[in-house]
Amino acid sequence: MCRLFGLSAAPQRVRATFWLLNAPDSLSQQSHREPDGVGLGTFTAAGAPLVAKQPIAAYADRLFAQEARACESETFVAHVRFASTGGLKTRNTHPFEQHGRLFAHNGVLEGLDELDHELGDYRRLVHGDTDSERFFALITARIDHHAGDVTAGITDAVGWIADRLPLYALNLILTTATELWALRYPDTHDLYVLERAAGGAQGDRRLDHASHRHRGIRTSSGALTDYPAVVIATERMDDDPGWRLLASGELLHVTGHLHVRSSIVRDSPPRHLLSLADLDETAAASQTAH
Numbered sequence: 180m181c182r183l184f185g186l187s188a189a190p191q192r193v194r195a196t197f198w199l200l201n202a203p204d205s206l207s208q209q210s211h212r213e214p215d216g217v218g219l220g221t222f223t224a225a226g227a228p229l230v231a232k233q234p235i236a237a238y239a240d241r242l243f244a245q246e247a248r249a250c251e252s253e254t255f256v257a258h259v260r261f262a263s264t265g266g267l268k269t270r271n272t273h274p275f276e277q278h279g280r281l282f283a284h285n286g287v288l289e290g291l292d293e294l295d296h297e298l299g300d301y302r303r304l305v306h307g308d309t310d311s312e313r314f315f316a317l318i319t320a321r322i323d324h325h326a327g328d329v330t331a332g333i334t335d336a337v338g339w340i341a342d343r344l345p346l347y348a349l350n351l352i353l354t355t356a357t358e359l360w361a362l363r364y365p366d367t368h369d370l371y372v373l374e375r376a377a378g379g380a381q382g383d384r385r386l387d388h389a390s391h392r393h394r395g396i397r398t399s400s401g402a403l404t405d406y407p408a409v410v411i412a413t414e415r416m417d418d419d420p421g422w423r424l425l426a427s428g429e430l431l432h433v434t435g436h437l438h439v440r441s442s443i444v445r446d447s448p449p450r451h452l453l454s455l456a457d458l459d460e461t462a463a464a465s466q467t468a469h
Contacts, residue, residue, distance in 0.1 A: 180261060183258060184398070184411065185354060185411035188406050188407070188408040189435045190253065193403060194250070194251045195386070195398050196247050196248065197219055197257055199245075200244040200245050214259050214261060215267055216235055216272035217257075218260070220274040222254060228276045230281065253357050254356065254357065256283050257274075271307040281354045282318070284315070287347035288314060289453070293343065298320060301317070304319060317336040317339065320332075333444070334444040337362065337364060346451070346452065348368050350362060350363050350413075359411070361425070362429070363426070364445055368413065369414060372422070372425060373415075373422045375407060379403075380419045385404045386399060388416035388417055409433045428444055428445035428446055
């Protein structure tokens with residue numbers, strides 16, 4: 180299963196270090212499926228998106244995935260990919276950038292020919308082969324339709340897909356230079372939020388979050404000893420009691436002043452919810468890999 184991680188400390192720019200595959204030997208245990216790509220998205224002080232990402236197809240790519248990368252931003256999004264559609268190419272690796280926004284997705288949707296038709300001119304934003312990048316392009320189109328309202332755009336896109344296309348999961352994180360959105364839909368995969376006070380639950384701790392699964396992301400930030408943050412992740416990443424599982428259909432919006440707004444944007448199941456048995460071998464493996 181793909182790993183999602185998002186963090187906002189807005190309006191503070193903070194320095195954080197990421198290891199996109201945590202354990203030094205995490206790729207040596209052959210009983211687990213190898214990840215297919217890793218990526219990290221941040222923003223410059225001027226608000227320009229920066230993406231460091233790479234498919235994992237060779238030993239050198241594994242070193243890229245494991246090395247520490249220190250960066251500074253108000254918002255961060257990281258992703259470990261287990262491919263369901265699209266080959267091991269940089270263009271298929273998350274996060275994706277469109278119109279100054281960054282996006283990462285965990286799940287599967289089908290009916291891509293119908294989705295391509297719905298995208299119309301926005302199909303030009305899709306440079307790879309994945310369902311995820313097409314999903315993002317639909318969100319971008321709907322945001323434009325709603326005059327730049329990201330919440331309305333995500334809600335509209337999710338509703339269109341849920342009513343028309345077969346899907347397994349649409350969990351996502353979308354960031355701008357100062358804001359973050361996260362959606363869990365339906366309840367196929369977990370997605371957690373932590374509204375972290377400065378210093379964490381103890382009040383005097385740096386942020387040091389690590390995946391407890393075999394494949395995972397680790398991040399550390401001394402700056403968050405002094406500043407609050409909101410963290411989104413596919414699992415609880417430390418023992419802070421504040422972690423909360425998002426409800427099915429819940430969309431979170433973290434504003435540029437770290438205010439968290441929550442709404443249920445879809446309170447009914449998808450019209451055509453896929454099971455693992457409905458997926459082909461590659462897609463099913465991508466949703467169950469550890």
